[in-house]
Amino acid sequence: MRRSTGHPRVRWSRRGAAGLVVLLALALLAGCAAGPSQRPPVAVRGELLPAAPPPPAAQAPADPDRLPEAEPLRSGPPFADCTDDVLAGLAAAGTPVPEGRTLRIGCGRLTVPADRNRPDLGPARLGLTKVTAPGAPADLPALVVLGDTGVDGSARAAARLAAQLPDPVLQRYQVIGMDRRGTGEDLLDCAPADARAALLDAGPERGDEAAMSALLERSRSIVQDCYLLLGGQLTSFKAAGSADDVEALRTTLGLARLNLIGVGDGADAAAGWVAGHPGAVGRVVLDGPGDPTLDEPARTEAVTAAAESAFDAFAGACATGPDCPLGPDPRASVRRLVDRLSGTALPVGDGDSLTAGATLRAVRTLLSQPSRWPELQTALAQADAGDGAGLARLLAPLGGPQGRFDAALATRCNDSRVRATPGEAAARAADWDERFPLFGVAAAQDLVACGPWPSGGQVAPATPQGSALPPVLVLGTAQDPRAPQSGAERTAEQLGNGRLVRWEGAGTGAYPRTPCVNAVVGRALLEGRAPAEPVVCPP
Structure with missing residues (x-):
């Protein structure tokens, strides 16, 4: 949409951008201000992640179709109530919570290194959202959501997903959304208007x-x-960075294995995490990944x-x-x-x-x-x-x-x-x-x-090495505008233990939009059972 030149130039809202390069840039870009956060104040769990390694995972079950048990959640960052704010945001975005569904929503932050190979770049802070049914026990297993950058921040995507989940799933899990880098609270807004x-x-x-x-x-x-x-943080906005952030969240939550749903390009990042950390994989659903080949x-x-x-x-x-x-x-x-x-x-x-x-x-x-x-x-x-x-x-x-x-x-x-x-x-x-x-x-x-951008590196999930990978559900939608269904097929092949579910529907994200897909994913999340053979679901 063509815009008048009178609009203000709003810059990236990340606090803590590191180094002299950033300070110089801020001086050069006088008049650029960071927008205020819409979340309530919350405590930050340290400036960097703890140095201790994550807890070891239990061995994968012998049954080839059996998924690891969903662990109770015993720790994690603090969350402040933000129910009204998030629900208002969903309504404004055209995706209100269905009538009759009541949610309790808390907002928090996760602090991670901007680049694990460049400590000098300092930290990045990612928004978190925890969504539960009212009165849910505090130790319910966590179901982490990693959303698509083209739709919304993952933290809000978690609330939107929770609003649609079947009742048994919402009663079994607390849904935790983690923003992708540059989205949600930590919005990337650096381009000239x-x-x-x-x-x-x-x-x-x-x-x-x-x-x-x-x-x-x-x-x-x-x-x-x-x-x-x-500065050097420009190249950190990628699937590999989000895969690292998933592992950081697992460590912060103190879980041996992580239950995870990735949607759209969030599924690409989740697939990269799965390939890199097979021993930490719990009950995982990759919904609409692109073709990694x-x-x-x-x-x-x-x-x-x-x-x-x-x-x-x-x-x-x-x-x-x-x-x-x-x-x-x-x-x-x-x-x-x-x-x-x-x-x-x-x-x-x-x-x-x-x-x-x-x-x-x-x-x-x-x-x-x-x-x-x-x-x-x-x-x-x-x-x-x-x-x-x-x-x-x-x-x-x-x-x-x-x-x-x-x-x-x-x-x-x-x-x-x-x-x-x-x-x-x-x-x-x-x-x-x-x-x-x-x-x-x-x-x-x-x-x-993309011509002037530094050459990046595509995250292609390879066959995981080392620990045995439990079954991973990979969902592909026939008419998904952001990924061909072949993306799910290739992802399942490369992971080696992907269990393919094809939905003959349309849109990004098959779950929880059709009874057939809901039944397959429900068995995985609630009963710990993956399909032994590929599944085809009607529109």
């Missing part, structure tokens, strides 16, 4: 090499500003094909409904809207305007959440009628002030090794525009957006 808007607003008409070169320069200014502020551009190509398929599901759900606001052919309606906005952006007030690129971003973001598809359908129809306010509201959590765009960009770029030149991106745009008519050019633009 105009450069961020340029990437968000880039439309399908900007696929030539000259346009790609211009986007590369915009991305370079993002890297420069973020590096001035963060792919790097760029093959990875983006696979994800873009998945997004087009998810849009077909979205369009079909609308067209077969009783009153689709997008008419009998939703794909054609959206295509006409995008083509019109490519010529003239739609004013939405305060000097802002809705562009074709922003519209596609909003569509692709909401495809991951089928519960919000009616809201997206209505907003698209209103934009077609000349009112873009609804789409602008949907896009604000991603690209607005205090949005998720910077963290999602940093994580995606840091988790890939390959960089594309403007010429290569333009060639991909021409090819993908034919094959993926809605999202192809935008996908190629995302490739060039």
